Amino acid sequence: MAEHFVQAPQWHWYILFYFFLAGLAGGSYTLATMLRLFGADRDQAIARMGFLIAFPLAVICGILLTVDLGQPFRFWHMLVNTTPGEGGPSFKYWSPISLGSWVLLLYSIFTFVSFLEALRNRTSRASAGVRVFNVIGSILALFIASYTGVVLSVSNQPVWSDTWTLGALFLASALSGSAALLSWFAESRSETNGTKRRLLKADGYFALLELALIVMFFLTLAGAGTLSVALAGPWSIIWILVLGSLMLPIAALFRNRKAYDRATDATMRLGPAGSFALIVIAGIFLMRLAIIFSAQSS
Amino acid sequence: MAEPVGLFTDTSICIGCKACEVACKEWNQLPGNEPQFRDSFDNTGQLDAQNWRHVKFIERMPEENMTVGNGQAWLMMSDICKHCTHASCLEVCPTHAIVRTEFDSVFIQQEACNGCRACIGACPYGAIGFNEDTGTVHKCTMCYDRLQNNMTPACAKVCPTQSIQFGKLADLKDKADARLATLQRQGNSKAQLYGRDDKIYGGLGAFFLLMDKPEVYGLPDKQNAVLPRRNNAGGYLGALLTAAVALFAGAIALRRNGSPAPEETQTVDRSTDG
Numbered sequence: 410m411a412e413h414f415v416q417a418p419q420w421h422w423y424i425l426f427y428f429f430l431a432g433l434a435g436g437s438y439t440l441a442t443m444l445r446l447f448g449a450d451r452d453q454a455i456a457r458m459g460f461l462i463a464f465p466l467a468v469i470c471g472i473l474l475t476v477d478l479g480q481p482f483r484f485w486h487m488l489v490n491t492t493p494g495e496g497g498p499s500f501k502y503w504s505p506i507s508l509g510s511w512v513l514l515l516y517s518i519f520t521f522v523s524f525l526e527a528l529r530n531r532t533s534r535a536s537a538g539v540r541v542f543n544v545i546g547s548i549l550a551l552f553i554a555s556y557t558g559v560v561l562s563v564s565n566q567p568v569w570s571d572t573w574t575l576g577a578l579f580l581a582s583a584l585s586g587s588a589a590l591l592s593w594f595a596e597s598r599s600e601t602n603g604t605k606r607r608l609l610k611a612d613g614y615f616a617l618l619e620l621a622l623i624v625m626f627f628l629t630l631a632g633a634g635t636l637s638v639a640l641a642g643p644w645s646i647i648w649i650l651v652l653g654s655l656m657l658p659i660a661a662l663f664r665n666r667k668a669y670d671r672a673t674d675a676t677m678r679l680g681p682a683g684s685f686a687l688i689v690i691a692g693i694f695l696m697r698l699a700i701i702f703s704a705q706s707s
Numbered sequence: 708m709a710e711p712v713g714l715f716t717d718t719s720i721c722i723g724c725k726a727c728e729v730a731c732k733e734w735n736q737l738p739g740n741e742p743q744f745r746d747s748f749d750n751t752g753q754l755d756a757q758n759w760r761h762v763k764f765i766e767r768m769p770e771e772n773m774t775v776g777n778g779q780a781w782l783m784m785s786d787i788c789k790h791c792t793h794a795s796c797l798e799v800c801p802t803h804a805i806v807r808t809e810f811d812s813v814f815i816q817q818e819a820c821n822g823c824r825a826c827i828g829a830c831p832y833g834a835i836g837f838n839e840d841t842g843t844v845h846k847c848t849m850c851y852d853r854l855q856n857n858m859t860p861a862c863a864k865v866c867p868t869q870s871i872q873f874g875k876l877a878d879l880k881d882k883a884d885a886r887l888a889t890l891q892r893q894g895n896s897k898a899q900l901y902g903r904d905d906k907i908y909g910g911l912g913a914f915f916l917l918m919d920k921p922e923v924y925g926l927p928d929k930q931n932a933v934l935p936r937r938n939n940a941g942g943y944l945g946a947l948l949t950a951a952v953a954l955f956a957g958a959i960a961l962r963r964n965g966s967p968a969p970e971e972t973q974t975v976d977r978s979t980d981g
């Protein structure tokens with residue numbers, strides 16, 4: 410059984426929103442690249458949307474990380490070693506915050522270039538060079554969507570350091586939320602109906618993966634003896650909501666195609682436009698909320 | 708590099724007077740937190756940005772029907788940053804603000820720290836605290852400025868029972884061994900040294916003689932004295948496998964002919980319906 414006598418780092422709302430938006434920024438870029446590589450011509454409008462939102466989200470991520478610092482104007486200390494007599498770049502591959510700072514910088518550059526490219530390139534297909542660029546950007550995007558979980562685990566906090574699943578879980582949920590977000594964009598136009606359907610199918614797969622990882626998360630915590638911390642008080646209710654939100658894309662996936670279409674269309678008709686996406690996205694937000702806050706309130 | 712120095716805290720002779728806490732605040736100009744009444748003689752609570760020494764009172768009151776001489780006494784322990792040889796805080800610090808000094812102590816450079824607080828979540832002893840006013844983290848410096856001037860750290864200087872001793876680590880270890888042998892001869896079978904050898908974080912620059920198991924004092928035992936970086940491999944590997952599965956599943960779902968376009972759907976539907 411794991412023993413913890415550590416104090417909480419007081420990573421609260423800015424960090425929660427950073428983890429949430431980093432997931433959407435990374436997931437959107439990855440899915441946009443996949444639509445570009447594997448999708449049809451009519452999917453390209455939504456691929457473009459993915460590239461268009463990834464950059465502003467990455468910028469907001471950088472701002473959130475900076476304002477969370479006790480000394481925001483020293484954000485550059487993440488990149489430059491200011492120790493007298495040392496100097497040079499500050500880089501520790503074993504510190505996820507250090508590695509993540511460099512990757513976020515690089516990723517922002519990639520999203521910026523892709524943003525400009527998407528602004529210019531309306532719906533036509535991208536050249537081979539652009540696709541290679543997008544693939545490299547997607548590797549960074551996958552890192553950005555997942556490393557935030559590793560940041561939590563590389564500590565001695567209860568819950569966070571008792572499981573290997575957080576990076577994986579954040580990635581699966583980021584892709585699920587991003588698929589839902591892009592499907593929302595596709596919802597508004599009839600010509601992207603097929604794109605929407607495919608994104609929802611992908612969302613179903615991602616949600617299944619996320620569900621499996623949530624089970625692993627709980628099992629690893631049970632092994633370490635800290636499951637009670639993760640599920641204390643209000644957190645168990647939050648987890649029920651998270652699981653509920655996951656059921657939507659999963660249930661839709663397990664119907665036959667006609668029922669599947671009807672089910673997804675019905676969910677969308679239930680509420681205002683985007684209610685399906687909003688429920689899925691709210692789920693990935695709440696999951697991060699429960700993980701970040703439960704460990705620090707024990 | 709100067710010879711490694713350290714602090715040996717013998718909890719068996721601590722009387723809980725808190726002179727160490729006061730001397731630490733005096734020397735390091737720490738105003739302290741607002742006083743609080745707690746259900747204990749311990750009104751300090753924890754190590755944090757204002758409290759770099761904290762006298763823990765482990766109050767295990769005897770059962771009512773306990774016979775005379777059979778009850779358990781209070782345990783007291785003047786806690787402090789352990790100046791770990793393998794320091795979790797130093798390991799995770801992304802700015803290189805946390806460094807090892809020429810005395811082998813662990814020191815936070817205030818000008819370099821940007822207040823990310825990763826070290827707080829990493830230190831297994833809860834020794835670091837965040838100060839809202841400075842926007843940086845703080846902990847015991849082992850009186851770095853005093854060490855540079857050949858002076859004893861304030862806590863060790865003031866301790867009236869010599870429960871806290873300062874000196875060359877090698878000498879302190881000899882003293883600790885002798886004291887442990889005495890206590891064991893006297894029948895204190897639970898007495899033990901904590902952090903004297905390299906089993907706890909490669910050895911502690913501030914080590915202890917305890918009168919019970921480490922957990923009783925809120926200290927992780929050998930199995931639990933682990934470094935944050937142990938979780939890098941599992942974390943990234945899990946993410947990598949997830950990425951592989953997700954990309955494969957995503958490619959199936961998103962591929963051009965993976966799901967027919969609306970017009971095609973209608974054709975398929977009609978043909979299956981008909």
Ligand code: SF4
Pocket residue numbers: 787788789790791794795796797813829830831832833834835846
């Ligand atoms: S006790 Fe904590 S703050 Fe002190 S050196 Fe060890 S990890 Fe760092």
